[in-house]
């Protein structure tokens with residue numbers, strides 16, 4: 251029996267005024283599953299992320315989320331004037347969790363940064379705060395919009411390890427939006443490819459990595 | 475010397491009233507990004523309500539409290555008009571608050587007429603180091619001190635206060651974590667109304683208030699709020715006190731008819747000096 255989907259998107263259309271950013275997109279993420287979403291700049295990935303988080307209204311189609319969804323938005327989007335501890339506490343707005351100690355257990359570095367203003371942190375530290383803030387809502391599914399954006403490879407690898415560990419230990423489902431397809435295929439069993447607002451390919455990561463079109467566009471040649 | 479001290483103390487009281495108006499502007503601007511030109515109106519509504527309720531024989535305390543609550547409701551209604559519709563830009567909202575201010579004139583004239591009204595405050599005066607200061611002025615200073623301390627605690631220490639700050643700091647991120655930014659904006663307007671109302675009930679015994687008193691109140695309050703870059707309560711308070719003292723000194727030493735010009739001129743000089751000192755691009759801390 252396949253596990254029930256935590257995220258189910260059916261024929262989703264999202265438009266900015268007259269411009270259609272998503273055109274009849276259908277996808278799903280199962281309980282405890284890690285799924286990647288790839289696509290070039292302007293494909294509509296962030297639009298999909300915002301629609302999943304309920305921040306954009308669909309023109310048509312449906313978005314169904316079972317359980318709680320948290321979003322790590324593109325570009326971190328912290329509260330720069332507030333401390334790290336306050337950023338985390340506000341992440342618990344939906345769940346009612348105010349005490350970040352459970353997040354400090356997962357991301358101990360955040361405990362050291364607790365009193366710093368979020369706006370002055372490095373990119374990697376900010377991404378970690380965004381990560382911790384999303385965890386504060388006790389999510390069943392986490393949408394990560396560009397984990398690796400602007401980060402050094404070892405920082406990205408560290409965050410990816412945390413993500414995989416949360417998935418393994420707590421069954422956290424993940425929709426990972428990534429420019430780094432190699433990373434995405436490594437972490438996720440399945441992937442979707444979005445281009446100009448439409449899903450063009452989907453399938454097992456291994457199969458997609460072997461697909462010459464995908465490999466050519468996202469991996470800079472076939473991977474070995 | 476004692477005349478100087480008297481002017482200084484009275485000036486501080488006037489400055490405190492300005493600070494309360496300005497704090498409302500700051501609270502609303504911090505949370506919604508809107509400059510609320512109806513801020514003076516909240517004070518006028520509260521002042522007129524207090525004078526009517528006291529006239530009807532309601533006791534002190536209850537009258538002022540009811541008047542401040544009325545101003546908070548006026549704030550909430552203004553908020554509904556200005557930021558109630560999602561997607562309204564701060565500039566459109568500003569125009570709406572101007573409109574609310576003008577509309578309020580009509581309502582106030584219908585309800586209270588166009589003659590200035592006063593209300594009894596605390597009677598008597600006390601002598602501090604040879605300077606006489608009215609008890610009402612001391613009350614204004616005390617209430618303002620308490621209000622600013624409460625605001626600092628609210629925004630700096632409470633969860634709700636931080637959520638309000640978050641809406642100003644990054645509205646998109648506030649929505650991401652699930653904060654209802656629109657509702658927070660309405661809350662800020664209600665709080666702004668409350669602060670304006672507080673100023674209104676405190677000022678009315680000092681100088682009679684009429685429907686168009688909001689202009690003087692908002693000009694002073696706005697100068698102080700801009701002094702604090704519309705976001706920083708403590709600097710706003712300092713600016714307001716400076717304004718109040720400058721105006722009172724000007725009046726006291728015989729330039730009464732030009733007190734507003736003198737105060738605003740002074741303000742301009744301070745701001746120009748400040749702008750020269752500050753780096754052109756800077757992240758304003760809270």
Ligand SMILES: Nc1ncnc2c1ncn2[C@@H]1O[C@H](COP(=O)(O)OP(=O)(O)OP(=O)(O)O)[C@@H](O)[C@H]1O
Pocket residue numbers: 266269271289290291292293294295296297298324
């Ligand atoms: N707020 C907006 N208003 C109007 N158009 C928008 C808005 N946001 C995005 N778009 C447009 O919608 C399309 C999809 O944008 P989106 O940000 O979802 O792409 P993306 O796949 O996340 O790109 P990137 O990889 O650069 O982050 C683009 O053509 C973009 O210009």
Ligand SMILES: [Mg+2]
Pocket residue numbers: 295296297324395
């Ligand atoms: Mg994007």
